[in-house]
Structures are given as structure tokens and as C-alpha cells.
Amino acid sequence: MKSYTDLTGKYLKGQKKRSMLTILGIILSVTLFTSIGTIGMSYWDKSVRQTMQDFGDYHVSFNGISGEAIPKVKNNAAVKSAGVISREGYAVLRETKEKEKKEDPFAAPYRYLNVKGYNANAMNMLQSQLDSGRYPENSNEIILSSSSLSYFLKKPKLGETITLNLGIRKVASTGEDKKINGLGDYGWDLDEAFQAQSQREYTVVGFMKPSSKENWSSGYIFPAITFNDNKSIDNYKNYFIYVKMKSLKNIKEKTEALMSSLQLSNVEQGSAMQLDRDNFIENVRIEYNNELLKLYGKSIYEGVNNSLILTFAAVIAIIMICTIAMIYNIFHISVLERISQFGMLRCIGATPAQIRKIVMQEATLISLIGIPIGILTGTLFMKVLFYNISLLTLGFLNDMRMVISLPILISAGLLGLLSVYLSAIGPAKQAARVYPLEALKNAGSSKVENITKVKKSLFVKKLFGVVGQFASRNLQRNKKRFRITAFSMIISIILFIVFSGLVDFMQQITQLSGAQYSYSLSYDGPSSRIDDTVYRDVSKLDAVQQAYKFYSNQVDAIIPKDKINPIYYGFHKDRYIVAEGEGYRTDNNFLVSYGDNGLDALQSKLTAGKIDKEKMNQENGVIVLQKIMMMTEEGKRLILDQTQFKVGDHIKIRTIDGNHNEYQTVTVVGIVDQDLLSKKYSTGQDLSFITTPKVYSKIMGSDTYSRIFILANPDISNHPITDYLKSLTDKNAGFNYHDRVAEVAQAKNDAKTFSILLYGFIGVIVLIAFLNIVNTVSTNLILRTKEFATLKAIGMTQKEVRKMIILEGVFYGLFAAVIGIILGTTLNYGIQVLFASALDADWVFPWYSIGIAFAGSMITTIVATIGPMYRLNKVSIVDALRSEN
Template sequence: MSIISRLTQKHLWSNKRRTWVTIIGVILCTAMICAVSTLIGSFRNYLMECDKYSSGAYHVSFSAMPYEKVPQLQANAEVSSVGTSYAMGVCNNIKTENPEKPYIYVMALDEAAEALLPVHLVEGRLPQTPNEIALPQHLITNGGVSVSVGQTITLSLGQRTLDGEPLSANMRYVEGESIASPVNKTYTVVGVIERMGTESYNSASYIGITALNSAALAQDTPVNAYLSLAHPSNAYHLIPGLAQSLGITEEHTNYNAGLLAYYGSFASNDTDLTFTSLAVIVIALIMLGSVSVIYNAFAISATERKAQFGLLASVGATQKQIRKSVWLEGLTVGAIGIPLGIGLGIGGIGITLKLVQSLLLDLFNTPGQLALTLHVSPTLTLLAAVIAAVTIALSVYLPAKRASKTSPIEAIRTTQDIKSAGRVHANRLTQRVFGFEANLALKQMQRNRKRYRTTIFSLFISLVMFLSFSSFVDYMNVAANMQLQTADYDYIISSNGTERSAQALLEVYDDVQSNAYLDSAVLRATDGFSFKLDEALFTPQTLSLFRENQYIGYDSELGCEVWYMSLYALPDAEYDALLAGQGLSSPDRSGLVLVSPFEFRDEEGKMHQFNGVNPSALPRPLTLFSWNEIHTVENGEDVYTADGYVSADVNVIGALQTLPSAVFPSSTSISALCSESEYRSLCQSLKSEPLPFSLYLTANDTEAFDAWMAEHPVLGKERSGLNVYSLAAMVAENERVLFIISIFCYGFITLMMLISVTSVLNTISTNMQLRKKEFAMLQSVGMTKRAMGRMLRFESFFYGVKALLYALPVSIGISYLMYCLFAQSFSFPFTLPWMQYLGAVLGVFLLIFATMWYATRKMRKQSIVETIRQDSI
């Protein structure tokens, strides 16, 4: 070991406190980088496994491909595995209780396809021969079919057709379709599987699987091929050329886009660029904060050792050797700090994920037995270590360069730290208000700007990070609460639009009328139409506001100004009671009633609440418009063709001055109510399909009502065709989201705060140590300890004020930028988290005063003469 290396190690050992503070800074910086990369890796792995579970582990699939092409795919070096499936057909000889799903669709899979598709056993085993079958669990729970493992069934398999044209096996049920060329096939049920993610929710078929007999397939038999790629990130570049070489068209090529996204493969280069840019920005911010901390430590160390470097240079040490000394210091600190930081980062994220795992599993509706576990990627861990090493290298470079270029005489005299060129002017106002000691402190900071600026920058970074993330969490809370604040119900029970589900909804409506756990239950069907604007119907304020914000506009095709109407249909009896309560009447239940109350939030976030309908203009006719489309089935798929606008006239008989239950004021449209019979008549005139009714419930005991629904003969059945939406569950989910976001945001803030606090402690305490001679000289010329205390307190106050002057405007600016991003989707006034701002102001002064007190406490008992005579080490 060279003399330079031994001197460097001796210097580190002699300054144990500063060395360990620097190592702690490196540990925290590395831990933050490693924690971020490990967190991203863990979430990426978890979401990837969830996607594989739900949609399959294949990356690309080719449909209707000749079987003879499969060997070519298997021989391709870019394809790691190929799974094959063949459509055996659909049957309807097994009767189900769900009229929208009358079929069983049988797919034959080879072993590779079973591994690549989302096939998950519930009971039994998977088919091993073409005479065995595994049926989906929801055929039993949703379809009401009684089937068990070991049972033998015969299926009459054929092709779905409509008017002689084939239909896709996975499309919705179409009235009038039939099964062509059925062939009986007997299977032994060997297993029950979960519903496959490849089965669409409006499909008319339940998907069952059997084993593929590849030997029985002709070369031109159309099959589906599922590909697992050796390099998934290149999927969108590789597959077009591969498909073209096999003669497969783009419409028969399907990308598993959700899974490919986790490999960094996107269909759009813009999306790829966006994600890459975000990753670069995050890493750059971390490195910026880290460099600012670690650089301070090495800059202080180099300043502290200038006299030593000068002595070494005077006896023949080269610039290279002096640079090597500083680099060796960085290497030693990094060799200790980086491994410990990696361990701390991985361990911290592991503990955090363990604590929030149950919340995350509920939040993401985790399928099967999957769990969010710590996933340590060697690549990401190595990347974190490299980034930390680069950060240390950047921090060491400038101090090493400056140390090697200092001349021996200047270094030994240590004159470069204090700038004496030019006169430093006294501030009379400062001296008059704070005294002579304050003026002396200002002069010292002006002559030694490097140390002063280093301290200010450390405080600045701490404040900006804390206040910006505090604003982010605050805006998240506001946005989440805004989504819920207008709802005056706890549950919505909706039907899927079928006659069976509509009847089930009415049964539930009758049953809840006397339910002790509910306060109200109302039926509503919500639709929307455009209408020709009649200015006489609305107040000037209403017309002005909605025209300015372009919700009322001119339609060139219709040749008039149009606006949008949210139309609420009520059961006829409820509509009659509503009219009677308002002093209105409509014997034949025709016409509409407008809702006069409006809520409108302008661009500044100000809420305008007013009645916008002119009651003196009523009753009055109104023209409604609907955009019509013609539905046909082509090549087994639904096709919709534009047919232009259809109009219908309706009479507006009155206006409501208060909001009825389950009717909400809109910031973009007018709301109106009508009877169910009038709504169906309007839909017929407008050639529009009536939308199904939904049941809105307000509960006084949500837990008890949840238990009641679970035991209800209709709501408790999966095949009822009803969907229950719980606002209480959504509130709980939003709270979980906010809690998890807060944990990670404040965890990130805490790490940044620890790093910044370490930097501030290191900077201030080391500066105090380097100023021992200065303090001793001041005491030798008569400055009392009380006067020195006043000087240091002013310095602390000045550091805090200066840091706040820079940090507060920047933090407010960043907070406003974040507010603007939130304001694109949520309208609320710009606010700041004032309690956090107050805490930051008090915290920064407390930190500085405490550090100053701690650093000067040990100097009080030191001899003035001995302190002047000795070096800072």
C-alpha cells in the first residue's frame, strides 16, 4: 500500500464522525435508488403474473392459421414455444338456465397451449386424451348445469350460423341463430376449471377444453397458434415480418398487449418514449438529490485536507497522486456504503410490501393464489449499484480535480477558502436591528460563499421535496373525495339489459320496499339525447355560461344550435306522484319535466349554483335528436353502419326547482325526467334501444344490508343477470389507494429528508469544526460566549430564511403544476397544504439551531491558544 493510500485511510479514521456521516449519506442514497428499482421490479413482476393468470402467458397469437405452418413457427429461433388449439365446435343440447349463454364451446388444446392460455384447475385434472373434457365452473354457478368429475356427457358439436352465415363462437347470442352440421361426441368430465380470460363476458358460450389430437389434423386445418417469444420486447418489430412470411394477415394477428407492456414493448413508439422519459426523469431526480448530498461531503473533505495536499505536493507528490487520494476516499466510502445501501433498500421495500400486502391484494382483486412478494432482480440491483457508483464518481470528480490543481503554497496557507479581494460592506440596518454580531456573521458568509451556498442548497432540496410531495398527496385526497361527494345513494343494482334480468330487478325492487336496512329505493333509467336549443326555455346566465364553455354549439348537419340532455325515466306510478307533488299533471304521462337547478364550476374552480330554466316559458315543445346506426352481422361479427340523425318532438310541461332522489346536476348538460311509458315511446320514435332500469338504494346499515343481499334468492345467484355496485366499497377502495400512495410517497419523502438532513448536519457541523480557529481568534480579541451565541443564532436564522425564500416559491410553483395536471380531470380551487408548510418552516429552523448548538457545544471547553495553534484535524 502506498504512502498516499495510508494517509487517506488515516484521514478517514481520524475523522470518524464525518466519515460515518458520509457513509450514511451513501447508504441512504443507494437505498433510495435500490428501493425504487426493487419496488418497480416487484410491482412489474406481480402485475405481469396477474396478467398471465387472467389473459395467458402467450405474447402473440395467430388465428385461422393452416396447421402446416406450426412446424415453421416451432423452428423459428425467435419463438421459444408454440401452443396450438382447434375449435371442436359449439353445442346447445346441454340446456343452461342463462338464455344469453345457451352454448358450450369446446376447444382442443395441446400441452403448450394449456401452459400459455389462462387454464386454471378448480377440481380434478386437465384432459390428457381427446375423449376427456374439463368444463368451466361458471357453467355450474351461472348456467345452472349439474355436472361433476367422472360424469360422462354427450355433446352435439357444430357451427353457429345465422341465415346460413357462420358466427364467431365467442360472440354474443343473436336471435334466430342455429347450430349447423352437429356431430355427437362423448366425453368423460375429468376436471372443473375457472372461467378462461379469453371468454368475453357477452359471449353466448361457456368454454370447455379437451386434449388435442394433432395426428388427426389435416395440413390445411385452421388452428390458432399461441407464441411465446424469446425476446418479447421486440414483438411489435418482429411479428409483422414473421406473419407476412407465413401468409397471415394483420386481422388474424393478435398481440397480448397487456403482457407485452411489462416487457417494455408497446404498439406506439410514443408510448414507449413516454415511459422511458418518465423512468429517466425519476432516476435523474434521485441522482440530483444524491449528488448534492455526497458531493458536499467530499468537497468538505477536500477543503479540510488542503493543507495536507499542499504539504504532500511540496515534497514531491504529483497531481495524479493527490487526485488518487480523493478517489480512494470515494472508493472506500462506496465500498462500505453501497452494499449496506442495497441491503437496506431491498429490506425496507420487503418490509413495506409485507405491511401493505393485504391492502394491495384487495385493491387489485388478485386472482388465484398470487401475492405481491418481494422480487429482487439481479439486473435492477446491479443497475442500482452502478447508478450509486456513478453518483459517487460525479460527486468526487470536482473535489479531486480542484485538490490536484491547488499550488502547494496556497494550499498550506489555506487562503483560497476565504475571499479577500474587494471590500465586504457592512450592512448598517442589520447592525442596527440585530447588532454587531449579526453583521460579523454576514461578512463571514460573504467571504466564504461556498460553504454558505452548500448549506442553503441542502436545505432547499429538503424543503422542495417535502412540500411538493405533500401537495401531491393532498390533491390525490381532494380528487378522490370529489368523485364521491355528489352521490346520495349507497348502492346501484343494474340489469344487463335482458328480459330475465329486468324481471329479476323488479323482484328485488319489490323486496326492498320494506327492508329495515334501507332508507330509500328508487328505479331510474338514464339515457341521453341532443336537442334543438330554444333560448326562451333558459335564463341568459345559463345560455352565456354553457356557450362560453362550448357545451352549446352549432351543428352544421342539423342547421341549428344543439345541447345535450340527460334524460331520467321513472316508473309511471312514481312519475305521477312526482307531478302531483309539484302541482303538475299529465293524464297520459306524456311530456318531459326539466330540472332547473344547475351546478357549474368555472376554470378558476369557482362553483356556480343557480336555477337555469325559465318557468314562465312553459309548457313549450322541444325537438330531440338521436344518432342512428344500423346493426348487421358480417363474417360472424357485429357491424354498425351510420344512418344519420332521427328527430322526435316532445312537450316540456314543467320544471322542478329541487333535485329528486338519484338525479344529479350536470356541469355540461340539462337534466330532464319522464315516465317509463313516455321514454319507451320516445325511443321508438328516435329508433333508439331503451336502456335498462337501475335500482338506487340508500342504506342506514351497509354491513347488515350486504349480509341480506348475500342471502337473497335473486341477488345471491350469479346467474341473476344483476350487477351490484357498492359506493361504500368504492369509498373503502379509494381510502386504500390513498393510504398506499401516501405510504410510498411519504416513504420517498422520508428517505429524501434523511439524505438532506444528513447533508445539512454534515455541512453545518463540519463548517463549525473548520471554523474553530476563527471562533478562538474572536474570543481572543474579547468576544464573549453570549455574543458568539448571538452571532451563531443569527447565522442559523439567516440560513433558514434564505432557504425558505428560495424553496417556498419553487415548491408553490411545482405544486401549481401538479394542480394543473389534476385540474384537467377534476375541478377544484388551487390550495396548499398549509399545515405541512408551517411544519416545514418550523422544522428547518429547529434543525439548523439544533445542529449549530450541537456543533459548538464541544468547543466551549477548548483552550483558545491551543485551538489557534492546532490544525482542524
């Protein structure tokens, strides 16, 4: 032996069982770090790809910008690349047939192709989903929507050439150009004509999949995309430009500076909508791709960014604390076992620095063994998990791929190494402080216990007798040892409750938000009217449990000043600027009705008032929905009342149209916090007045409804419903239905997948916790072999010693369970609060997790005492009193 530090390897070899347990703990910890990092990176990768598919691979878009501004945007110092889209024109596929017009009096006069030219950057940023073929590469190539093929005189095939007469749509009666709104080009008029301007030949190179969010215009206006490098810009033409910034830092400030350089003012701003959704855009509009920016931590809502970062940091911190606690206990126990050995080394000249070096060298050696194995097992664990996921029919995670990231693997290794060194520092210092003579006399402890007074528990004595009191006093006698053991158990319980809470949280956010229904049928044609015969047909279906007619229209309302919530007013003063009478005129209000049966169902949701339909018809009675959930500029989520109306209040409302009809007075007969078909608060910034169909008709001057909400009978097949709804859409393109049943099923599948992932982590955590608790409790009992032998020597029976040991384990479990449950539940709630700014989910008290944690704690501590009891039974009293263990 050349130096004292050469003893490190000899000890690790001599104590193989203890060394293997320590290495196993490190392996499991690094496995957990690697697994969480890998699944996090893989999920992030999937989320980015899905978001790019849904919203586009860009950061900011300028919609409807003039051609002369295009070079200024592309050449701006903050812009990395820009995708430009131009309108090439419309082409008529064919006129609408007379038969179709009879079936649908509001059918568009023509079936159109809406041709747009994408440059290379736009093609990459806004890739359409192809059924077959490829994207166009020059101006003579085109891709068509597969939905449009049946309207060509001769159905085109891949590689064939088609001739299109491109032109503009005009108002037939006046000859004016028809105003087009937005990239989606939404809507048509019956008074419409087409004027051809040029003829173009294109080679068909691909077919696009139909939009997943088709509406009434989708049956008449079909998208088509060609290539246009847009190098030749028409200054008097409007374009769409999609921009990637060089840096995402302060993206809003950079965009506003860009707008200022273009001398744009009063520009609409907002978040981007999904690519296949139509929306009205009348003027220039700036849209931030917030869904994508959020994933990079650069959303324009700073609170959202901080929420996600802090949540991730909190989860990693909790795991590190657990890991450090576990490894610390292992090292601490190792030091306690070898106090006499360190004392001998001190007696023969070893310095405190050399003792510290021995312990830290042990930490290094076992890290070099455990960390690489942990990284490997973590990667293999993820491969197995992803293989099992690939066997399931998933929705969002269907094409989720495993991303092995070198920075993640390195980070997992460094976090593991940091955890080991932080764990070893305390025991190393303790070993260095050993006094040689005391260490030789007091094996298993570096200092003789100084006991002044131990509290007696009459309750424990009455419940468990003298043996129970012995067990209770033993825990109090060595508080440091008790705290170390209890701390290990508490950390394990905290980690279990926190991760179980994450499972519940993920299950919530994968659930669909919004209205809760099975199907909705809407008519979005120009008449916006559903005939009562359709409602009666739907209601008669055996598979339909309930159907609600949905009447809705925007109204002006005068909100008295004393009825405006001051808190809401502080955030949205701009909504109350038009003074009228004793209040403010607002237009963000809706008069709605779910039919008479809808009012019956709404009865259970009333927070004030009552529903009397006859009285409502007589008094123009309304039920006010005024509670909303809103996001502040800082990204903080608030739930509050917009207004403070009460039962008996009167409100003046009128229809919104060019004639400005006189106000009519409605009476508040009830208050609800949530809509009829919702389990959450409204996220819209509007005020809803729910009433009867008769009152709606009286105020609006129309009994038109354009939507039916359908609740399906869960015990009967839904096929009759879907068959009927499909037959309607086939007959009339104005009809459209939404199958929420399929969406809910897919959301449940996604929730199931998230549960599999997180429960995999919980399994590792439970294993770490079990090994930690068993190791800590059992070793502490073994270190007290001489103490138990003494108790036997003075008359305590083997049965009583066994009972005392079990009770000690039970007391450990009870104490740790209570503290761990309190802290774990608090942290569970704290993480949900951090998430709240970015994701909408409610905190649910974790009763189920608490129950499992409590039972697991008790069972584990009892199991931990079995091994030491077996060992103690085999040791004779004389041998135990002579031993130094």
C-alpha cells in the same frame, strides 16, 4: 511510508468519525438505489403476472380468422409462437324449466356448455383460473366451469367421465345457423333450437372458477375447455389465434405486414379486453395486448412508452443528484479541514496529481466498504418491508413477491460508485490547486477571502438587531460556503417533495375511476327492462341514501358545422363525413336520463344554464355533456370539448333503428363538464344529452330503463342492500349487480400499501437529508472556530454568539426552504406531466409536503447548530485563536 498515497488509509483511520459519516452516507444512498430497484422490479413482476392473468400472455390476437390463414400466421418469420383455439361445439345441459320461464319470460331455452379446443400454446397463454384439478392434456379431457355443475343431471366429479352431444345452435323459425359473436359467445334468442352433430366422451380433470365479470348470459352459457392440438385445420372454419412475437420492436408494423400477407383488409383493430369479458366481434379483429406491451415499454402508443421511461429516468436522476450533492459536501468539507495538511505535502514535494490521487483513493476505499453494505442493507430493508406487507390483507399486491435481480444489484452498486467518483472529482481538483504557503497560513480555506462590499439589511437589523445583521453578513461574506451548504439542503427538500408527490400520485391511480356509486343493479336480459316495483323496493331500504333510474339509448344527431370544435375535428374527421342539412349526421350520441331526482343532483354541476324540469318537458330540453378526455396517437392526453353548443341552441336527433324515424328538435338548456356520477371527464368518444324521463320517453317512444344506480348511506350497514340485490339475481338470471363498495375498500387498501412502500423510501431520504444538513452546517460552523473566538475577543458575549449562530441556521433554512420548495414543486408537477400520458391522475398542489419540508428545514438547521455551539462554548478564546481549525 512508500508513497504519498499511503497516507490515505492513515487519514481514514485517524478521522474515524468523519470516515464513518462518509461511509454511512454512501450506505444510505446505495440502500436507496437497491430498495427502489428491488421494489420496482417486484412491482413490475406482479403487474406482468396480473396482466397475464387478466388479459393473457400473448402480444397480438387474430379473432375470427379463417383456417387457411392459420399456417401462414404460425410460420411467419416475426412470430415466435401461436396459440390456436377452435370451436368444438355446444352441448345442452338441460332445457330451461317452465318455472324458470315464468319467473323470467326472457330466459334462454337451454342451459349450454360452450366447448372450445385449446392447443398447448393457447392453454399456456390463456390459463383459466382453476378451483381444483388440472388443465386438460389430451382431446379426451375437459375442464368445466364450477357454475355449470348444478345444471347437469348428475353433478360430475373429478376423474369421472361425461358424455356430451355436441352441435350447433339454430334459429328455430328459419332453420338458419345462429350467428355467434366473438370468443365470449354472447346472447341468445327465444326463437332458438339446438341441433346435435356428434357425441363425445370426456374425463373431467378440472373445474374453473366463475368469471369475475359475469353478465346475463353467464347463467345460461357456460365455458368448457378441452385439448385440441389443432394440427388438422378446417379451411372453412373460423379460429382464434393468439401470437407471441420474436421481437416487440415495431410490433404494429410487423402485425400490419402479417395482415397484408394474409390479404386481409378493412380489419377491426383495437386493444384487448380482459379475458372474462364478453364482447361482440362480427368480423376478423386484430387486438393488441396493450396492457402487457405497456409493461415491456412496447405499447403501440409511443407516447405511453416514453412517458413511463422518462418518469423512471427522472426519479433516478433526482436521487443521483441528491446522492452526489451529499457525498460531494462530505468530501468538500473533508478537503477544507485538511487544507493545511495538503499544503504541507506540497511543501515537501507532493505534486497536484499525487494530491488528486490521494482524494480519489479515499473515494475508492470508502466505496469498497460502503457499497456492498448498502446493497446488503437495501436487500434486508426490502425483506422486512415485504414481510410486513405479507401480514396485511391486500388486493392487487396480495401475492406480490420480492424479486432479487442481479442486474438491479449491480446497477445499484455502479450508480453508487459513479455518484462517489462524481462527488470526489471537484474536491480532488480543489485539493490539487492548493498553494503551499497560503494553505499553511489559511487553514480551512484554500484562498483568502476577498471582501469588497457586503449588503446591509435594515429589515434584519430591525427584526433581530446587530447580532442578526452579523449573521446575515456572515452568510454573504463567504458565498461559496453558503451556496454549498444551501445546495445540500435544497436538494434534500426537493427529494422529499418529489417522493411525497409520488405517494399522492400512487394513491390517486389506485382509486377507482368511472361512475361514483355504491351499487348498480342492471337487467341485461332480452327485455332490457326493470320494473318500477324493483326501483320502489330499492328506494325504501333504509341503507339507501339515493337511487337513480338510468335511461340510455343511442341516437343519431345532426351536428351543425359551426358547432364542431376545430381541434377535435382535426383528430377525428372520420366522425363527420355524412353531410346532412347544414351539418353532419353522427351516431356516437346518447340520450340519457337519471330520473327527476337525478336532475336535482345535477344542478350543482352546471357550468351554464339552469334546470327547469317543466320547461324541459315543454321544449324537449337537454343538458349537453360535451367535454371529454382523449388520447392522441402519440399517447398524449387531451381534455377538450367535442362540440361548442351553448344554452339556447337547437339540435336535431332521432332514434337509431331500421325505420329511421323523423328527427325531433331538442333545446340546449344547460352544459355540464362531468356526468352526474363522475368526478372525472368522460373518456368515451360520445356526446351525451341528459334530459327528463318524460322527454326521453317522447323521443325514444319507450319509458324503459335497465339500470339503477344506488348510493348507500355511509352511516348504516349495507347488508340490507346486498341481501335484496342477491335475492333478485337468485330469482332471475337476467339481473346482475355490481358491488362498488367492496372495490373501493380494496382500492383504499392498495393505496395504503403503496403509501407504506413509498413512505419507507421517504424515511431513508429524510435520514440522508438530516445527516447531510447536520454534517454540512455543523462542520462549516466548526471550521469558523477562530472567527467566533475573534468576535468574543472584541466584545461579543457568549449569548450573542449563540444567537448569531442560531440565526445563521435559521437564514440557511429559510433560503433553502424557499428555493427547495419552488424547485421541488416544479419537479413534482413535471413528473406528473410525464406520467399523464400513461396514467390518468390530476396534479394536486403539495401543500402538506411543503409545510413538512419547511418545518423540517428549520428544525434540522437549528438542531445542526447545537453540537457546534456546545463545542465552541468549551473552547477558550486564546486556544481558539491559536488553533488552525
